[in-house]
Amino acid sequence: MKKLIIASTFLVCLAGYAQQEEPLLTTDVENQKKWVDSIMKNLTIDQKIGQLFMVQAYSNKDKKHQNFIKKMIKQYHIGGLIFMQGTPEKQVKLTNQYQSKSKIPLLIGFDGEWGLNMRLKNTFRYPWNMTLGAVENNTLIELFGKQLGTHCKRVGIHINFAPVVDINTNPKNPIIGSRSFGENKYNVTEKAIAFTKGMQSAGVLANAKHFPGHGDTSTDSHKTLPFLDFDLKRLESIELYPYKQLFDSDLASVMIAHLNVPSLEPKEGVPTSISYKVVTELLKNKMNFKGLIFTDALNMKGAANYAEPGAIDLAAFLAGNDILLIPEDIKEAVKKIKTALENNIFNEARLNQSVRKILLAKYYVGLNNFVPIKEEGIKDDIITSTDKLLYRSLMEEAITLVKNDDATLPIHDLSKTKIAYVKLGDSNHFNFTNTLNKYTQVDVISEDNLTDLLQKLKPYHTVIVGYHKSNETPWKRFKMSEDELIWLQEISKNHKVILDVFASPYALLDIDDFSTIDAVVVSYQNSKVSQEISAQMIFGALEIKGKLPVSIKNIFPEGTGITTPGLLRLSYSIPEDVGMSSKLLAKIDTVTKKVVDSSMAPGGQVLVARYGKVIYHKSFGYHTYNKKQKVRLTDLYDLASVTKILGGLPLIMKSEEMGLFNLNTTLGEILPYLKATNKDTITTKEALSHTGRIKPWIPYYLETIDIIAKTPLKEYYSTIKSKDFSIKVAEDLYLINSYTDSIYKKIAEAPQRTEVGYKYSGLVFYLFKKYIETTFNKKMDALDNEEFYKPLGATTLTYNPLNKFNPSEIVPSEIDNYFRNQTLHGHVHDMGAAMMNGVSGNAGLFGNSNDVAKMMQMYLQGGYYGGKRYFESKTIHKFNHRYYERDSIRRGLGFDKPQLKLEDKVTSKYASANSFGHSGFTGTYTWADPETGLLYVFLSNRVYPTMANNKLGERNIRTDILDLIYEAIEE
Known part of the structure; x- marks a missing residue:
């Protein structure tokens, strides 16, 4: 319906062309006119003629070119410059120089259809118009125009020769194509209006091109004169449609194309750019356009082939153009225009008409009060987080x-x-x-x-x-x-x-x-x-x-x-997309550099996400201190106790959700071998919140080695895998199979702590491994992979990573000289988990930060991720709850929770009570906060070369980084 209304309105307008307000007038029009009058009364004829020209200037050329421009300013009084190739810094410097030489401030033009990067190096590049034509949200197009205007204004540009409003109905068009918003006149018009509104709101003049329409051509006007064999009805219906709508939206200027359109200009071979019928009769009189009128570049073959330099400029002016863009020979052009005036081919009133419009435009852009452009800090002002975020938004919509x-x-x-x-x-x-x-x-x-x-x-x-x-x-x-x-x-x-x-x-x-x-x-x-x-x-x-x-x-x-x-999978963006500061998050870089420089760890990975968007993801340092291999984001780390919430706990939660047990079920009920032991009556709730008085850990490996020599005993180990020795604890070192029963026996027989209350214990996760594998009749690692890692796409979350990955993709942990006597590279660092064939509920899992984040984001989303529900939300909440907070116990069930006393640095001081996570002995850590939407992963091998080095933990590096992350929230 909207398009029908617009179409009807246009047909009516074609008949009478309603009056257009003068788009070059400002809100303080009286002062504007006074300024123009004050300039006009002091101009000589030569100075007036000079105002008609906009000469091309480069900021990447030598002194000879710069002297040429200065000559144009001094000798011919040119009114403006169009800057071409170069850099923004050099262009600003030259603009200041050239402006200082000109009695009347210069109008600076630029071709920046997709931003300054169309011409200048080291600037921001936005998408092409064809890409933007796919965007339905025109508010974004307006923001795009405003940003381009802001960039232009910052470097001293007053008019940007954009938008292209050609309707590209010809796929073979060699020069427009992706520079057009598309083939639909309504879409092109809406985009052009939004862009114009945005750019002119930044104080930079817009310019619609290429009048009367370059979209349905198959030749390039830079090389020859394109031919358009359309009747007036077709042109009014398609090509001219955007212009009238733009004129009603205060478009400041139009550029006339070099086209051969017999239905508009019957004289054979006359380009539209020098056609009186096109420029004056159609554009100015019939369509009532009162803004500035530019020729397209007069050095293009579409115009230059028609007449000699100078003659083409005069013809363009006589046609009704106000500004002659890129003349080939300004000396000859000035001469011919002045001679024509003297010979009464046109009068001074016609000259004054264009000059006044040019001066009105100069006032509009602030040249009545010109101050030199600031030459410092340009890059920071034209490549901003706002630009990066807008670019992403445009592509997401396109x-x-x-x-x-x-x-x-x-x-x-x-x-x-x-x-x-x-x-x-x-x-x-x-x-x-x-x-x-x-x-x-x-x-x-x-x-x-x-x-x-x-x-x-x-x-x-x-x-x-x-x-x-x-x-x-x-x-x-x-x-x-x-x-x-x-x-x-x-x-x-x-x-x-x-x-x-x-x-x-x-x-x-x-x-x-x-x-x-x-x-x-x-x-x-x-x-x-x-x-x-x-x-x-x-x-x-x-x-x-x-x-x-x-x-x-x-x-x-x-x-x-x-x-x-x-599908609610993690996406990847920039901090500003989720209300965070890139600048503040960059402080993490300083901390991770300190980690490496102070030998807290050889290297690591840091990931930060918010609201499901990863907005900081970097690796730092090396695999080891020999600095031969840099850490990559794809490298795997030994996650240590983070395994508890990513490997053991998911299967525990799933079992509880399935009704296989509840939080008041005792360990003796789920594991009959614990009946009549001191573990019999401990509930799962007590065990998982570490209030069951279970011993913190058991160093099983000590009885299997020569304590003095610190070498494995032969009755327990073989260097060759066999039927009886198949538990791989390290490279070429296999534990006797029967020792698994010994581990469970030791846990069952271990005395309970005498004191009540909280004491962290990893033994419960050994017990749940046994329960899970017995219940489901499948190995724990296979269950985790089938139920969680594979459908999540968490391909690096794995036990015994050497079965799937090259050692070069795995970061070494410790140089073990007390048990296995080798560098642990792809074998789990935790001794107990190693003696469980690398698979345990307490340790054994390897992975990279990206895949750790997938599991944590799934928890944050209440058990849902990637179009699949892994848990009911109530299950997550049940296990992420403090059941013993009254007893000053911070833990949930399996999940670690924030400290209850500020002096304990478990997590950030800003973390909410609903937040959760876990740390790992090897230097790993992950934390998530439902209230702020934050997710954080820190991976390192701080235990390399020895676990005696705990500077990472002593200095609270992992939690201090989390503090920085919270402080980067700007909402």
């Missing part, structure tokens, strides 16, 4: 799903889906595949020939095909090659295929058959952020919302866009 057979996306079941990735295109894919692998194992498969590739892909159920093309400019080639089209079809014959296009949506045009491709995603650009966000969408961490801004033949019409639900 990425489009155009095909989704059988709800292929988002991928739900990670436990049964073996996934491969294949790259097409000639650009990078690393951020895409790195992000995919944060969700589950996605193998990158590559081969030089199709036959070998298909052979390698046979074991895979799903293949993600990424088509990656250059993100350098929107003019780069995006078409798929014949070989790539064949490969795509062959791969899709026997696999579920997800095609993700990191290029123009027009790249899909050459695909004849989509029937065997299950899902098609258009990610538009091959930027780092686009790759990261698209990967997150594939796994349902983010919803897909975009709408296709152009048609792909009759297969995917413009406006196509399938929305997908979010």
